[in-house]
Amino acid sequence: MDDKILTQILDIAFQKKVSDIHFEVDNPPFFRARGQFLRSKLPKLSPGDTEFITRQILAHNGKSLGEDLKEFDTSFSLPSGARFRVSIFRQKGCFGIVMRLIPPHIGTFDELNLPPVLGEIVQAPNGLILVTGPTGNGKSTTLASMVRFINENFSYNLITIEDPIEFLFPSQKSCIIQREVGNDTDSFNSALRAALRMDPDVILVGEMRDRETIDACIKAAETGHLVFSSLHTQGAVSTINRIIGHFPPEGQEIIRHRLADILVATVSLRLIKDKTGESILPVVEVMRTTTTIQACIRDGRLDEIEKHIENGRSQYQMQTLDQHLLQLCRQDLITVEAAKRITPSTDFERQLIFTSE
Template sequence: MDTSVELVIRKLLSAVDTYRATDLHLSVGNPPMMRVAGKLAPVPDQPLLTPSFMETIVLSWLDDDDRERLYEKKDLTVAKTFENKKRFRISVFYQQGHLSAALMLVPDIIPTVQQLGLPVAAQQLASVNSGLVLVIGPYGSQQDLTIASFIESRNQNTQSHIVTIEEPVEVLFNDNRSVIDQREVGKDVPSVAQGLKFILEEDVDVVMVTDLSDHDAMRMALQVAGSGKVIYAIMNATTIVGALTTIIHSYPGEDQDQARSELAGNLAGVINQRLVTSVAGDKVMLAEVMVPNDPIKNIIQTGELAQLPNAMQTSVGDPGIRTMTLAVQEAAQRGLITRQDVDRLVPQQRRLT
């Protein structure tokens, strides 16, 4: 790589470190931009990025297989550790015919569930014996850190064989009391669904999936959960009702009764989380948690999912239930968010369907 390009990369990484940025955005015709305290700002003293610079820098981050996939699909996500030991999730894509990249910093240290600000109702899901645990929420709500914290908790406290299926491998785990195998889709397994199928035939205790998005993978995830293993998975959904509906609809119509039965029997819990800006300007985690009790299992079994919000509201005293409304109100009582935030967030959360 051209030494001048290497120098720019070092300066950009140094700026991310100095300003404690979480993201770096690179696109032709713009200066490098970084996200600091939730807001985008240009990296100081950097020129507008050129097509040749972006071509050089992006391709230097990719191996031959990655380049082939990029040319074919025009979009690619990889992870890379740079010489300053910082690791980034890198999304590469085209815009107006030019390569662009968005880099998200991967934390050096995996936070605990408590450090993430998750409630006690969510913390118990770190030690379930079997079943499917879903983590959902809007993009950028740290779902990846939540399931990573669960895996690290088990790594430190149990003697387990843990397998992750990731797109790409982001957080790098170090074996402690457990053995952890990290498999990347496209390199180690052909797909999430196929990776889960392999796991059914292997001696595995705990599974982590960072993107449970296609129907085959959803059906395989329920099979894995039903086999007595624990599976933590991120789903692209913003409500609990929406997530469960998507899983049930991943089955053909004639099999959806079976899907509801399997889901009712094997769902260990759902965490719906989101980050909001606090009064102090930093980020606060708000989390809704549902560990199914008997009434909720019955609702899932019968398919009347529209009743879930009311069932959760009437089960607030249950240690495994925490509504988003309660999370928002408690954050306001602690002075973390304003009354205006409550007015904005609570009505939205009541529309769980």
């Protein structure tokens, strides 16, 4: 492995629109394309190969390899314009690297097949908007699309706090400040405290990883700012439970009340192959915090929320995961088999037959 070969591999991945590249010892590079995990025909990698790649990535970020490095998240870019989010880790004493391609173009809601109601949600004057879903299901891309909408339509001071910085935003109508944890700030929490002194209108926190960051995001929303963030949860109810669960039992009632007051919406994503197998579509649950849902959060009646989402489709443009899957099936965009792999429902086919749009 040398610099030329590494650049060639990454440039080809960029041109072929591969989503992820894996470099691991005793295996050739693996690629993920259109959801499929593919073994390349390149030679197997040695410990020296993956250490070389690690050193190149660290040097790109002004860092050197230390003996204490166990895992490290960062970004990497090529002269061609290709940018990657990088996860470096050790396995069995050797380095492994997973590189996720950051698309060069930030899509609009329409281009990404996201619900148009997101354009209304991001216009909230303040509060907390959460984008959730499993790893690799479009959270960062959706957040970037939201920032694009704001940047094109509103004159705001927008601060992002990311680990690492992924999409690059040129300031348009809005002034955008992007800070990277590790390089520009020590932590999400310290950057959030500093952001409140930087005259923000909108703050984007890449991920709410711990109680301190969650509490800081809630405080920022309570003080009149619009805050965006993400969580690795699979729906509105699990998102609310996850946030509340970060706090001790004696403080959970207070957190329910605070969250009910500032939560604007949750947008939960899963990706699914279309019927051709050539494209990926988002399946999106949208919950907007109506007064009824606020009451459910305050009272701890979270098991009622999904039914309120379902019933709020026509008036509030909310939708459950199943409602969107049913819509995609009726539009003949996805197969029932693909939908059944995602839905938690045990009677999806029955819903498809007996329910209408």
